[in-house]
Each structure stands twice: as C-alpha cells, then as structure tokens.
Amino acid sequence: MNLSSPVFLKKLRERDHNALEHLINSYHDALYHGALKQKLAPDQAEEVVQETWSTFFEKVENFEGRSHIRTYLFGILYNKIKELWRSNKKYTQDDDFENTNIFDSQGNFTQAPIDPSDWSQSQEFLKVLEEELEKLPSNQKMVFILKEIQGEKSEDICNILEISNTNLGVLIYRAKANLRKRIERRFKYE
Amino acid sequence: MNKLLKIIRHFFHEAVIFLIPLKLRKSIMPSCQQVSEMLEKENLSVSNSIKLKMHLFICQCCTDYKAQIETISKKAKSLEYLNLTQKQKAKILNSKKDIINNLNKRS
Numbered sequence: 001m002n003l004s005s006p007v008f009l010k011k012l013r014e015r016d017h018n019a020l021e022h023l024i025n026s027y028h029d030a031l032y033h034g035a036l037k038q039k040l041a042p043d044q045a046e047e048v049v050q051e052t053w054s055t056f057f058e059k060v061e062n063f064e065g066r067s068h069i070r071t072y073l074f075g076i077l078y079n080k081i082k083e084l085w086r087s088n089k090k091y092t093q094d095d096d097f098e099n100t101n102i103f104d105s106q107g108n109f110t111q112a113p114i115d116p117s118d119w120s121q122s123q124e125f126l127k128v129l130e131e132e133l134e135k136l137p138s139n140q141k142m143v144f145i146l147k148e149i150q151g152e153k154s155e156d157i158c159n160i161l162e163i164s165n166t167n168l169g170v171l172i173y174r175a176k177a178n179l180r181k182r183i184e185r186r187f188k189y190e
Numbered sequence: 191m192n193k194l195l196k197i198i199r200h201f202f203h204e205a206v207i208f209l210i211p212l213k214l215r216k217s218i219m220p221s222c223q224q225v226s227e228m229l230e231k232e233n234l235s236v237s238n239s240i241k242l243k244m245h246l247f248i249c250q251c252c253t254d255y256k257a258q259i260e261t262i263s264k265k266a267k268s269l270e271y272l273n274l275t276q277k278q279k280a281k282i283l284n285s286k287k288d289i290i291n292n293l294n295k296r297s
Binding site: 029034050123144148173177179 | 267284
C-alpha cells in the first residue's frame, strides 16, 4: 500500500480501519525510536508516541496531504516532546546563561575560548556533553539532536518542525554556542 | 607544533593590527562574532570564505572556538547509538498492540 497515494490518504481521512492500522504498523516503531533518540526515558517515549497517535486520530480528517504523512506524524511527535520538556522540571532552562553575551560591542570575544585539545581525550566529555545538552532550551536541543546526532538533512528538519532554513541556522548556531560555553565552563572549573 | 602555530598566529595578528588601519581592517576582515556565524553557514560565498580563512589565520580565539565546535559536533555523533534491550523491544510491540486495540474499540 503506497502511503502517499491519494487513495490511501482519502481512506485515512475517512478513518478506514485497515488504512489506520497499516499506518500504525508502518510508523509506530520509527516514532518510538525517534522519541528515544531525543533522550527520553522508555516510559516517556511510550507516552509521547501514544499522545502522537491520539492527536493524529483527532486531526486526521483535516490532513490535506501537503506534506508526507511521515513528516506530519514526526511534526506532531516533536511538538509533544517539546511540551514534555517544558512541563518537566528536570529540563528547566538556564535562560540567564543563554543571554550572557560572549562578544563585546565590537564583535570581539569578551573571554578567549580555551584550547579544546584536552576535551577529545577526556573520558568525561561525552557525559558532560549529554548533561549540558539536556539543559538547552527545547528548540535548540531538538534541532541539535536532529542535525548533529541523527544527521537529518536541513530540508527535512525544516519540514518536520515547520521552520525556515534561516531559523534553523540560527537555532543550530545558538545551540552550539550555548553548548560550547557550558562545556567550557565545566572544564574550566572542574 | 601547536605552540609554534600559536606564536606565528600571534605574530600575524599583531602585524595586521599594526599595519592596517582600523577602518580598512573592518571592511576587509569580519569580526569574531561574524566569523562564529559564518562557521555555521553551509553555503558561503567565495569572498566570505576567503575572509573567514584570513581571519582564522591570524585569530587564536576563533581558531579555538572553531576547534571547540568541531569537537562537539564530532563527539555528538557517538551519542546516536541506540541499543534497545529485549524488554524495550517487547514494550514497543505491546504499545503498538494497545494503540491498534484502542482503534478497534473506537470503530
């Protein structure tokens, strides 16, 4: 069954049982893996995937097929994950940190970045990276994971998250600059 | 070797500051902030690419910044490894069955 065909999409909109079941069988595992790759615990992954399907069932009648069904489903999933991050105290964001500027009015570094040659050899580095990634604002964290960890193409990320290419560039830049600064602080004072 | 490169970079940095007036320097050389943004752009024009290389050639701060960003990107790739346990695989299967069962109840 072709998941992009107009016939299949029509069946979905009519809530055809077989079509919906086929869709679940096709994408459930991928959604679950997608949630786990965003560093959710298995229970949380299960919860967001179930919520994703519930939202999809509610909205399926309005699905016009402008984007691929996979893009549409992952769009819902990532929105659910962002909602979870925002509501979860564990992911409280350190906004003050983000706002401290690393450049002066002339565009020069206010503090020289340290030489990172020790980072590659440090066994702690991956742990620190993972911990600091958790603390990033949800949008930055999501695009960083999608682009840098999962290696998704920029075009696909823009479609799934419904953001422009410029916006994606800004988010990636901020995510990396934030991570860099946070990691540097950890290595400086530990 | 690294130390020697740092000394050479410092020498060129001082030479550029001494020899090229600020106004001219600003027009031909991007600031550190602009360089940090350029490093994230996928398609840089030829002129921007040359400006970026020129800046990196004389600026130790941006060279270290670039190295930090590259280390983060490189190391982040190894976070992708996702090895599901049998328990997790069974959980995925069960949750799929639950959703299909709920679908049956709805219809």
